[in-house]
Amino acid sequence: MINILSIESSCDDTSAAVIRDGLLLSNVTASQSVHEEFGGVVPELASRAHQQNIVPVVDAALRRAGVDKRELSAIAFTRGPGLLGSLLVGTSFAKGLALSLNIPLIEVNHLQGHVMAHFVHPADSMIAANPKLQGIEFRHPAFPFLCLLVSGGNSQIVLVDNIKREASKDIKREASNDIKREASNNIKREASNNIKREASNNIKREAQTQNHTPSMTILGQTIDDAAGEAFDKCAKVLGLPYPGGPWVDKLAQLGDATRYPLAKPNIPGYDYSFSGLKTSFLYSLRDQMRAEGVETIDELAAKVPNLREDYCAALQTTVIDILMRKLKRAASDLGICQVALAGGVSANSGLRAAMLDYARRYHWQAFIPPFSFTTDNAAMIAQAAYYKFLDADFCPIDAVPYAKTTI
Ligand code: KG4
Numbered sequence: 362m363i364n365i366l367s368i369e370s371s372c373d374d375t376s377a378a379v380i381r382d383g384l385l386l387s388n389v390t391a392s393q394s395v396h397e398e399f400g401g402v403v404p405e406l407a408s409r410a411h412q413q414n415i416v417p418v419v420d421a422a423l424r425r426a427g428v429d430k431r432e433l434s435a436i437a438f439t440r441g442p443g444l445l446g447s448l449l450v451g452t453s454f455a456k457g458l459a460l461s462l463n464i465p466l467i468e469v470n471h472l473q474g475h476v477m478a479h480f481v482h483p484a485d486s487m488i489a490a491n492p493k494l495q496g497i498e499f500r501h502p503a504f505p506f507l508c509l510l511v512s513g514g515n516s517q518i519v520l521v522d523n524i525k526r527e528a529s530k531d532i533k534r535e536a537s538n539d540i541k542r543e544a545s546n547n548i549k550r551e552a553s554n555n556i557k558r559e560a561s562n563n564i565k566r567e568a569q570t571q572n573h574t575p576s577m578t579i580l581g582q583t584i585d586d587a588a589g590e591a592f593d594k595c596a597k598v599l600g601l602p603y604p605g606g607p608w609v610d611k612l613a614q615l616g617d618a619t620r621y622p623l624a625k626p627n628i629p630g631y632d633y634s635f636s637g638l639k640t641s642f643l644y645s646l647r648d649q650m651r652a653e654g655v656e657t658i659d660e661l662a663a664k665v666p667n668l669r670e671d672y673c674a675a676l677q678t679t680v681i682d683i684l685m686r687k688l689k690r691a692a693s694d695l696g697i698c699q700v701a702l703a704g705g706v707s708a709n710s711g712l713r714a715a716m717l718d719y720a721r722r723y724h725w726q727a728f729i730p731p732f733s734f735t736t737d738n739a740a741m742i743a744q745a746a747y748y749k750f751l752d753a754d755f756c757p758i759d760a761v762p763y764a765k766t767t768i
Pocket residue numbers: 372511512513514515588589590592593604605606607609610704705706707708709710735736737
């Protein structure tokens with residue numbers, strides 16, 4: 362039996378989960394309200410709160426799973442990207458526990474964790490104890506699939522596959538070099554054919570080698586702000602609390618998206634850019650203020666009916682349109698119809714509806730994880746760690762967290 366405890370502490374949520382043989386037994390998260398009054402996450406406060414939360418959260422995760430720490434096979438932790446002080450708390454705790462229990466340590470990339478949320482499958486006991494998980498069909502995309510990963514710090518289109526494509530490309534190159542070398546040595550045609558046959562067998566064999574951990578390739582990503590950041594920053598300009606994304610979502614449902622048209626930056630390839638949209642949002646509001654002769658957003662909202670709702674609707678519609686157009690282009694260029702959504706912004710009701718709408722129009726199979734696995738959580742880290750355990754992909758005890766990285 363493989364029991365893994367996972368810890369996620371990359372930003373402002375302290376989370377721990379237990380997975381047994383690939384089935385999730387528990388997932389406990391303590392969110393930090395301490396940041397609300399500051400309009401954003403304060404790194405120093407976040408790491409202190411993690412220190413306070415980590416023992417009770419881990420304890421609750423083990424208790425709910427009915428697993429004693431002596432039954433654990435490995436400890437997994439989020440190594441990055443994230444806030445260094447926050448990551449240090451989870452990393453140090455994981456190392457201490459792994460050392461004391463003399464079991465392996467598994468590091469997980471937070472972004473890969475978000476993609477792996479699609480493979481989380483709670484055990485029946487967990488579903489029975491959690492009404493929010495009841496009635497959900499836990500199915501996962503078939504390989505290869507595209508994942509739109511949208512969070513507070515990232516917006517990426519990721520190609521997820523179960524074949525080591527890069528490795529197989531290297532092998533092909535190496536094999537063809539070998540053939541060329543042999544040919545230049547004037548080896549007989551038959552020998553060369555043998556080499557070719559052997560090389561092509563090797564390529565086939567290697568291409569079929571499947572790691573349990575899928576391979577992930579970033580096809581495009583934001584060159585400036587992330588989608589969640591655009592929501593949060595524009596919400597702050599409107600005087601909405603932090604994090605602004607859920608507020609934008611709520612107010613957008615009451616607004617008219619056509620009232621205040623916003624810029625839609627278009628950059629080449631599959632990359633995204635949201636900074637132009639943010640500036641256009643700011644300038645549009647500033648022009649409204651000038652036109653109404655007011656100095657603050659509250660004064661403007663008092664004069665213009667439905668101001669916040671209409672701006673939220675315009676912002677949300679524009680962000681979704683930018684995200685979905687590139688995703689659609691990538692899907693049709695690659696001929697892929699399995700399309701998934703991941704990350705905190707995938708909680709957005711408009712984006713979820715857009716995914717389903719595109720799925721209907723373009724014959725995609727769309728995958729949207731349940732709410733509890735979209736924001737930062739240790740369940741997704743546990744799932745990624747389970748596959749790494751099967752691949753015997755352990756990390757050294759001196760591994761240090763990293764603030765920035767890509768998939
Ligand atoms: O993935 P996540 O929990 O944390 C990061 O790893 O970044 O994502 C947090 C982001 C925040 O920007 C938050 O405003 C956004 O997800 N978010 C939303 C919604 N719920 C959370 N954005 C739009 N609509 C929502 N309903």
